[in-house]
Amino acid sequence: MTVKPISVFALVVGLGLGTQLVSAATGDDLIATYQGQGAGPFSAAAGARAWTTKHQPEGAGEQRSCVTCHGTDLTKPGKHATTGKPIEPLAVSASSERLTDPAKVEKWFGRNCRWTLGRDCTPQEKGDFVRYIQSL
């Protein structure tokens, strides 16, 4: 059987379109928000680097990073540095509700950036973290 080139072309285009239509990933609305604040483009690699960068905020005994509570493998649970309470994995692939509630994301960026870095994260930093969390 021969396949007409035109139908193969149509199939490829159709698949491509279909992929585009369903590829609005969890967290893309957050990315749009940060773009609206003048940031971007974002990269998972930059997020991964920032993830392990250590900071010494004022008053902290030991250096802190995202790893302190969330660990290095985001598909695994973390543990609160002070209370020992388990933290659900951050990766969307491991915890389906991650990045689905913008208010919750902003709340925890606010609290955790201040604890870890001693300041708020910039929209650029947040976007990179979101891309990193999406990528795992």
Place this chain on the structure above:
Amino acid sequence: MSKAFIAAAGAALIALGASGFAWSEHDDDDHDRKGHREAKGLIARGDLAPVTNARYRAECGGCHFAYQPGLLPAASWAQVMGTLDNHFGDDATLDPALTAELLAYLEGNAADRNDRVRSRAFAARPIQGEGPPRITQTAYFQRKHDEVPARYVKDNPKVGSFGNCQACHRGADTGDFDEHQVNIPGVGRFED
């Protein structure tokens, strides 16, 4: 056996049960140990009223065990919620409306404002130490944990802190702190 006898025996049993229930309900903090024994035999009043406020569970339980309101007296909760900007070293500030809502829930169900035997015990004596009141600094908590060695808790990486209730009290989230369901990670059952 006559029907009259069965009826009389049944009525006596029901009366016994009812009196036991009433007794344990009206037990007060000064008779905690006795009340606890009573509770085991008849009806489980040794537990704490579980957390019923979803926002409390989400906001406070996000970082630590969602401590039942019945673990601290109302005045202590007011102190805790009034100092969230320095919450045991962390900034746990919430917006004012939410802070007020959660405080109302905590105060309304506080240790000195509910009838559970174990809650009353937490409210019985002043809390030691400076800064915001700690549940672990209540006289009742200390008496109940004074035989637990540090290696089981602070030096145990799977526990880490006496504030991590559910690591050992497997029924903690439902308010069940009975020592028979204690299971310390890496150690096992513990009864003093």
